[in-house]
Amino acid sequence: MLGYLTQSLAKVKDFVGKDFGVGPMRSRHWRWLILMTALLQSCLGATFAANQVLASPRPKLPLTGTLIFHRYSSYKAWNATLWSLDLKSGHLAQVGTTWKKVISPINAQVDSSGKLMTFMASTAGLSAPEWDVFTSRWDGKQWLEPLNLTGPNGKRDEDPKFSPDGGQIIYKEDGVLTLMTNSGAKKKYLTKGEPESSMPFFRAGGEEILFERAGDILLWKKGATRVMKPGKGVSSYYPIGADDKRFLYTRTQSSRHDWIYWGYYDGSASQPLFFNSDSWDSSDPYPYQDGKKFIFLVSGDYSILKGGYNLMVADLAKAKNYNIDDLYGKVNSDLEELGPSWTKFSYN
Ligand SMILES: [Ca+2]
Numbered sequence: 586m587l588g589y590l591t592q593s594l595a596k597v598k599d600f601v602g603k604d605f606g607v608g609p610m611r612s613r614h615w616r617w618l619i620l621m622t623a624l625l626q627s628c629l630g631a632t633f634a635a636n637q638v639l640a641s642p643r644p645k646l647p648l649t650g651t652l653i654f655h656r657y658s659s660y661k662a663w664n665a666t667l668w669s670l671d672l673k674s675g676h677l678a679q680v681g682t683t684w685k686k687v688i689s690p691i692n693a694q695v696d697s698s699g700k701l702m703t704f705m706a707s708t709a710g711l712s713a714p715e716w717d718v719f720t721s722r723w724d725g726k727q728w729l730e731p732l733n734l735t736g737p738n739g740k741r742d743e744d745p746k747f748s749p750d751g752g753q754i755i756y757k758e759d760g761v762l763t764l765m766t767n768s769g770a771k772k773k774y775l776t777k778g779e780p781e782s783s784m785p786f787f788r789a790g791g792e793e794i795l796f797e798r799a800g801d802i803l804l805w806k807k808g809a810t811r812v813m814k815p816g817k818g819v820s821s822y823y824p825i826g827a828d829d830k831r832f833l834y835t836r837t838q839s840s841r842h843d844w845i846y847w848g849y850y851d852g853s854a855s856q857p858l859f860f861n862s863d864s865w866d867s868s869d870p871y872p873y874q875d876g877k878k879f880i881f882l883v884s885g886d887y888s889i890l891k892g893g894y895n896l897m898v899a900d901l902a903k904a905k906n907y908n909i910d911d912l913y914g915k916v917n918s919d920l921e922e923l924g925p926s927w928t929k930f931s932y933n
């Protein structure tokens with residue numbers, strides 16, 4: 586959720602009070618859980634605990650490719666780091682440790698060639714950091730020093746996503762959906778003069794674009810828009826295409842917690858995912874392949890003894906939601922893990 590916190594969304598969240606109180610409350614909650622767990626373990630004895638670990642081999646899912654995500658202490662701290670998890674080998678690496686000109690990269694996505702990554706970040710060294718859209722190229726060994734495609738220009742350039750063929754990037758410039766080539770040329774404003782438009786994502790064919798406006802998910806096609814049918818709840822954000830029929834999106838409930846839904850381009854009723862809860866948030870979904878078997882998401886599930894939001898993998902056939910640490914070891918941290926996206930390519 587916080588990964589895609591834009592200025593307008595921040596106002597909504599502030600209005601409902603979601604980001605004030607829930608975080609610290611949960612923080613206290615999991616600290617108590619950790620304390621209780623530690624006490625329990627010391628009572629049972631280290632040997633017993635070790636045997637329990639040995640008796641429970643790590644589950645394995647048949648996942649390949651790479652999961653990209655970011656982590657930070659908070660959206661406004663400008664301290665995000667990007668990470669790459671190889672889903673076959675389990676190798677976890679920070680992306681861009683040698684980058685000099687960029688701070689706080691978030692919301693990254695790799696194009697269909699596997700050679701170019703886009704994300705939002707700020708140029709380093711500014712007196713006041715500002716969001717711009719960057720790309721970084723894979724040279725076969727590392728992600729190279731990024732190029733800033735939009736600034737610094739005094740504008741909020743956010744939420745970049747590649748077209749299906751990788752040739753274009755759609756993003757949001759001061760609330761206007763903007764299209765440019767993947768080298769930053771030929772800017773075209775799609776929603777100028779219209780209400781704020783956020784979080785664009787191409788439909789599979791490359792002609793239509795999902796986006797969020799005023800709590801609805803809309804579909805843009807040749808200048809016209811139509812509202813996609815919402816599921817139960819209060820307001821929607823963060824649509825992510827899966828195939829030509831379905832997309833994932835997040836919808837805040839009256840409980841103030843976020844649920845993830847399948848939405849349908851043909852207007853069929855949205856379907857909530859099995860793991861949704863009115864006790865914590867489920868958000869930032871991203872499909873594995875076409876989303877038929879697995880999806881990635883972030884969760885505020887209290888039973889995970891790590892702070893902030895944490896990465897999960899949902900097995901849709903088995904209706905089982907895995908803490909990604911249970912599959913790969915220590916991936917989540919006490920910071921906020923957010924903005925997962927998947928590519929079929931491996932960068933080991
Ligand atoms: Ca900018």
Ligand SMILES: [Ca+2]
Binds near residue numbers: 892893919922
């Ligand atoms: Ca975390």
